[in-house]
Amino acid sequence: MTHEQKGAHRILVVNRQARDAGLLPDQSLADARAICPDLLSEPQNAVRDSLLLSALRRWADQFSPKVEIVQPDALILDVSGIAHLYGGEAELTTAIHNSLTDLHVTARYALADTPMAARAWAQYRPPNHPFQSILPVGEAITACDALPVEALETDATEALHLLGLRTVGALRRRPSAELAKRFGLRLTDAIDRLIGRRPEPMRAETPTRPFATRMTLPDPIGLIDDVLSVLERIAAPLMTRLEKDGLGALGFTLAVTCPDKGAHRLQVGFSRPTREIRALVRQMRPKIETLSLAFGADRFRLEATGVQPIQTRQIHLGTEAVIEDSMERLITVVGNRLGFDRIRRPAPSFSHRAEWECVSEQIADNKTAYVWPSPRHHRPLQILKPEHLHILEEGRPPARFEWRRQAYRTREIEGPERVAPQWWAENPGRLSDYYTVTTEEGPKLWLRRLPMIDDHEWSVAGVFA
Structure with a gap:
């Protein structure tokens, strides 16, 4: 077995025959081939080695x-x-x-x-x-x-x-x-x-039981409908076992083994733990249809991943429950198409500065539903990176100004609201005064002034609905 070290391929492990031929670990692959021209080498596969070690742990x-x-x-x-x-x-x-x-x-x-x-x-x-x-x-x-x-x-x-x-x-x-x-x-x-002068306690972990089922057929099958039928048959006992333990799975892996091409691993994920066979088949079907089963497949294995407790709930009681269920299904479909790491959702950050009250995070990192805090102040629908405006008529805030090539006249004013910097943060921000301005032209804007820098420097920091 070989591995790459400082840009060169070196021997990591040798068997008895290789050692008898004069090969040693940490030897360069080029030198090893010079000593033994018939050498058969294989690059290290850390994932496969870790899985083998876990299997041996269960054997032990x-x-x-x-x-x-x-x-x-x-x-x-x-x-x-x-x-x-x-x-x-x-x-x-x-x-x-x-x-x-x-x-x-x-x-x-x-x-x-x-x-x-x-x-x-x-x-x-x-x-x-x-x-x-x-x-x-x-x-x-x-x-x-x-x-x-x-x-x-x-x-x-x-x-x-x-x-x-x-x-x-x-x-x-x-x-x-x-x-x-x-x-x-x-x-x-x-x-x-x-x-033995200092104790070394063992960090033994209780092995988790794999939630998996398998089926081996006497003859290969090559039709997509037949593969889906096998999926339903092996999914039934797996889902029953999950339901008995009060669990659900965030993902499922289907291994389809063909006599000519070996195993194909198909993976699907869900936005929340599930044990529904129909949902699994619906998400797995597009991936199964991409398989090339010229000589058929005869071995199937389905494994549940990301297993965690699941609570039974009524999903069709009221409009909000229906909308939430539809959103979860949309996230599941899009996540299996594009990858769950590409889907993001807003999350509260509990900051007193409006531009940091909401952050974006990967949907896969959101394990529990957030409870959004009640806003202390009325905030704009859209927070902008402050955009400079041109003052046409002085005032506090300006009586007339131009923003994005459009002139506005101030009609109503609320404020100021002074927001201090977060002195403990790496990027603390600046001391700012915010004004809510309703213009005669219609738009309601959030204007910002930096009192410690320039009283005449104004910018638009947000737009209200």
Whole structure:
């Protein structure tokens, strides 16, 4: 497996055959091909590796109730009080090894007093060491002294190599205060966690149950109506399960596997959690119609994503409920066409300055309905970036002025309203006086003056309905 580092492709992981051929991790891909012309390489896929690690985490539940994922490629199992169920620690590690072999997964494993010692011993233990993969109780300190400093997983590795400090034992013989002063507390903290001087609590998470259903057909199908029929059939038990748990989903992913082209992943989203089969089929149909099923499809898998509690509500009681439901459907349709990240809606920002009382945010970020505060003052329908006006007749505000090539005469005045800057903000704004002006020509405008800068500088900051 390869990855890109500083513009060059380098070896990330090698299997046993590649290692026997002389290839090593962190070697450039060009050098590796020169050593082994028949090398087969594959670029790293971080998403796929993370999904594999999550799947292995669920597999590891059979050996321990507490399993922690350590990105990018490790699992830590708390086997305290479990080894005797398998006949001992050696038998437990053998059972794990045999189970991984059945899955065709090659892994390095170790058992030690501390999580970090087990992780370091599994990855960096010397070959043909008498302790093999199990460190006896109390032997972690002595055994880990022979490990390279890379086992500490710090960013000071290069500096340590330049000083000739290449093993954990060489660091432990140095005073901790000296190491902390020169390389930071992260290095000394790693040493303490490795040897058990500082506890390292596990961050084990309870795995969430995937909400998914699947169907495998004896023969491929190639008609769109048949695919929609399969979608309805696999959606029914999934929606029943969601309803039983009082849940809904913000998105659904349909995997359609073809014998010739592999799996096609079709995704749809909703503006609010749902478990309606008709709504799912309605949004999924346009995506299914884009599939090319020349040789048909024989495997289908439907998964609910963004699962969260949903409350049953009456949606056709009054005009407002009907309008809200229609708006939600419109957002769902447009979001599946253009992407939910391209749809924005207004949201309150709770600012005393009118230009910042309302902000725009992505609809996907709006998890709950906002309660808009009652306005303290009558605000314009449209807030403008202040536009300069030309004074034709002096006054406060001007008796006559020209704005956007149109002359206006002031008829009624309300104000001034003084608005102070937000001194705590990065862009605090300016001290401003606002006047509501009704003109004889009809438009009702919101005029702004900056008293601390120029009493004769006027601008239009908004237009009322």
